[in-house]
Structure formats: C-alpha cells, structure tokens
Amino acid sequence: MLKAKLSKGPIRVAGTMSGTSLDGVDVAVLETDGRQIFGFGESDYRPYGVAERRVLLQALGQWDGPDVDRASVSVQVAHTQALRDFTDCDLVGFHGQTLAHEPRGRGTLQVGNGQKLAEALNVPVAWDFRSADVQMGGEGAPLAPFFHFACAKWIAAEAPVVFLNLGGVGNLTWVDPGKSAPEEEGALLAFDTGPANAPIDDLLRARCGVSYDKDGALARQGTVETGALELFLAESYFARMPPKSLDRNDFSEMITLVNELSDADAAATLTGMAAAAVVQGIEHCPSLPVQVLVTGGGRKNPVLMEMLSAALTCPVVPVEAVGLDGDMLEAQAFAFLAARVALGLPTSGPSTTGVGALVGGGVVSYPGSAD
Numbered sequence: 001m002l003k004a005k006l007s008k009g010p011i012r013v014a015g016t017m018s019g020t021s022l023d024g025v026d027v028a029v030l031e032t033d034g035r036q037i038f039g040f041g042e043s044d045y046r047p048y049g050v051a052e053r054r055v056l057l058q059a060l061g062q063w064d065g066p067d068v069d070r071a072s073v074s075v076q077v078a079h080t081q082a083l084r085d086f087t088d089c090d091l092v093g094f095h096g097q098t099l100a101h102e103p104r105g106r107g108t109l110q111v112g113n114g115q116k117l118a119e120a121l122n123v124p125v126a127w128d129f130r131s132a133d134v135q136m137g138g139e140g141a142p143l144a145p146f147f148h149f150a151c152a153k154w155i156a157a158e159a160p161v162v163f164l165n166l167g168g169v170g171n172l173t174w175v176d177p178g179k180s181a182p183e184e185e186g187a188l189l190a191f192d193t194g195p196a197n198a199p200i201d202d203l204l205r206a207r208c209g210v211s212y213d214k215d216g217a218l219a220r221q222g223t224v225e226t227g228a229l230e231l232f233l234a235e236s237y238f239a240r241m242p243p244k245s246l247d248r249n250d251f252s253e254m255i256t257l258v259n260e261l262s263d264a265d266a267a268a269t270l271t272g273m274a275a276a277a278v279v280q281g282i283e284h285c286p287s288l289p290v291q292v293l294v295t296g297g298g299r300k301n302p303v304l305m306e307m308l309s310a311a312l313t314c315p316v317v318p319v320e321a322v323g324l325d326g327d328m329l330e331a332q333a334f335a336f337l338a339a340r341v342a343l344g345l346p347t348s349g350p351s352t353t354g355v356g357a358l359v360g361g362g363v364v365s366y367p368g369s370a371d
C-alpha cells in the first residue's frame with residue numbers, strides 16, 4: 001500500500017536523528033517521493049535527560065551486553081515520545097543511535113528496534129539503514145549524501161556545492177547539481193572529515209563542567225597551538241582517499257595533545273583542529289565548490305565558522321542562507337532515505353560509502369507484522 005501510494009506522488013515522512021553528540025532526538029517531516037523534495041513540514045526536538053545521556057555514554061563503543069540493552073531501551077522510549085505527535089505521517093525513518101561503528105571490523109551498531117516502534121506508533125517504520133552497506137564492504141556512512149543531492153536540486157544550485165555537517169563528527173558531501181540523479185557517476189563525493197564538536201564538548205565537560213563551548217566563547221579567548229595542530233594533521237586518516245568514515249571516539253586520544261594547554265588555548269586548538277580537518281577534506285573534492293553550506297550544531301560556533309572562512313577561498317555559510325534548516329537536515333535526510341527504502345531505491349553507492357555497487361539499505365517494518 002505504501003509503495004502504491006508512493007508511486008502516485010509524494011508522501012509525508014517523519015525522519016529522526018539521534019546523533020553523535022548524544023544530546024537528543026530530532027524529528028522532521030519531509031514531503032517526498034524518494035526522488036525529490038516536495039516540501040518541508042513540522043519538526044520537533046526531544047532532549048535526552050541527564051540519566052538517559054549517562055546510559056548512552058556508558059554504552060558507547062560496546063556491541064552487546066547490559067549497557068547496550070539499557071541504551072537500547074532509552075533510545076526506544078525517547079523516540080516513541082518524540083514521535084507521539086507525528087503519527088499522522090505515512091512513514092517514519094528511524095536512524096536509531098549509533099553506539100559503535102567499525103565498518104572494516106565488527107560492523108556498525110545503531111540501537112533501537114523499528115518493529116517495536118511501528119507497533120507503538122501504528123505507522124510503518126524504515127530502519128537499520130547502515131547494515132547492508134557495511135555487509136557489502138561499504139563504510140555504512142555517511143548516508144545523508146543522496147538527500148544532499150535532492151537539496152542541491154531544491155535550492156536550484158547551478159554549480160558544485162558542498163554540504164558540511166558539523167556534528168560530533170564532521171562529514172561533507174560534494175554535489176554536482178548538473179547530474180540528473182544521485183546514482184549517476186560523478187554526482188557525489190562524500191566522507192567523514194574528522195572530529196568536529198565531540199572533542200570540544202568533551203574538553204568543556206571535563207574542564208568546565210558544561211556541555212559545549214557556547215558561541216565559541218572560550219576558544220575566542222585562546223590561541224591555536226600550532227605544534228599540536230600539526231601532530232593532529234599528521235594522522236593518516238586525513239591523507240586517506242575518500243570515501244571514509246569515523247566512529248565518535250576514533251580520535252578521542254587527541255585530547256591528550258592539548259592536556260598541557262590552558263582551558264582557552266585547548267578550546268581554541270580543538271576548534272582549530274575541527275576546522276583544519278574540514279580544510280583537508282575540501283582538498284579531496286573533485287573541484288572547489290562555489291559554496292560550503294554548513295549544517296549541524298557547529299554552524300552556531302562563530303569561531304569555528306570564522307576559521308573555516310579564513311582558510312577556504314569559497315564562501316562558508318549556514319544552510320539557512322539558502323532556506324534550509326540546519327538543525328533538522330539530518331532528520332529530514334532519514335525521512336528521504338525512508339521513502340527510498342520503501343521503494344527499493346539505492347541509498348548509498350561507491351562515491352558515498354565506498355561500497356562496491358549501489359546499495360538499498362534499510363528495512364520497512366509494518367505494525368502488526370511482528371513474528
């Protein structure tokens with residue numbers, strides 16, 4: 001029925017994202033037929049409480065066991081609550097929470113059960129977006145690129161643009177809007193650029209007892225320590241050809257590079273590292289974009305944005321400059337991908353995750369179809 005409805009035109013899909021910052025669940029409605037954006041609907045944010053966040057942090061990096069089970073319950077409860085006012089949608093795209101990501105090792109783990117969510121909401125749920133890609137040899141991330149292609153069409157871009165997501169981890173998508181579909185060769189190049197806000201958040205939490213460097217206020221008072229920055233950039237990850245992806249804590253030891261620095265210099269240096277990782281990433285793109293369109297919480301950090309603008313020769317602007325919503329772009333991406341999963345369309349390919357061929361990841365669970 002869902003497929004039949006989709007074949008006639010756009011449907012209303014509620015996408016969710018619970019990102020590496022572990023701050024909460026974003027929900028956003030997208031009107032789409034899985035190929036194009038027809039419109040953006042309402043959105044909401046359901047923060048994790050202190051205890052829930054502690055449970056998630058405790059489980060981070062684990063693959064199974066009681067901590068993972070507890071995290072899974074928290075994620076399930078939070079999403080059921082977050083989606084309570086969205087049950088009039090035709091479909092839900094449920095990313096879940098990544099606890100561990102090791103594409104060339106043990107795989108990728110997003111907790112939360114789509115079948116249970118479908119039962120609780122009485123709405124079909126597309127979920128488990130990353131496993132198939134990893135099983136076929138891909139990175140399993142990033143997955144927003146096929147949506148970024150649709151965004152580039154929506155904003156009527158005429159030359160290559162980059163969508164840059166500055167979340168806990170940074171990722172970018174270079175898009176050639178001259179191509180007709182994201183599957184087309186040369187349409188996309190995507191990869192994780194490196195750590196973005198996660199190390200800054202970890203530093204502020206450890207040293208100042210706050211969860212992030214609001215408006216870059218602490219970094220603004222400090223100076224980037226170039227020796228530490230150079231050591232960071234010597235990491236082999238930056239020279240590796242994309243596609244490539246990261247786990248939240250893959251660079252967690254970088255905090256030791258700033259151990260001896262004052263709070264302000266440490267914050268400035270970690271912010272400089274986040275910016276430098278992006279600059280390295282842009283060098284891997286097939287051409288210099290006409291604009292870098294920034295989404296995710298990092299776009300609200302003026303120090304990080306100024307560092308990027310100073311280092312890049314093209315304009316660096318928040319996605320709001322082209323009429324998009326930088327707080328909800330990832331949730332909208334999983335709404336878009338959900339529609340593609342329902343239609344059996346690919347959600348990733350060689351230029352976005354390094355997988356050998358186009359892959360349609362994800363499954364759709366329907367209410368009432370549990371074993």
Ligand SMILES: Nc1ncnc2c1ncn2[C@@H]1O[C@H](COP(=O)(O)OP(=O)(O)OP(=O)(O)O)[C@@H](O)[C@H]1O
Nearest residue numbers: 019020021167168169197212214215296297300301
């Ligand atoms: N005003 C601000 N000043 C500085 N930093 C900010 C501001 N607002 C948000 N941030 C940063 O953005 C982070 C949240 O970003 P976001 O919600 O995009 O992450 P996420 O979606 O969890 O991550 P990911 O995209 O890696 O999954 C916060 O943890 C904080 O570091």
Ligand SMILES: CC(=O)N[C@H]1[C@@H]2OC[C@@H](O2)[C@@H](O)[C@@H]1O[C@H](C)C(=O)O
Nearest residue numbers: 020098101141142143144169171330
């Ligand atoms: C494994 C995983 O959950 N990766 C996330 C994370 O957060 C940012 C970056 O690392 C990106 O690769 C991905 O999320 C976005 C939404 C993506 O898949 O496009």
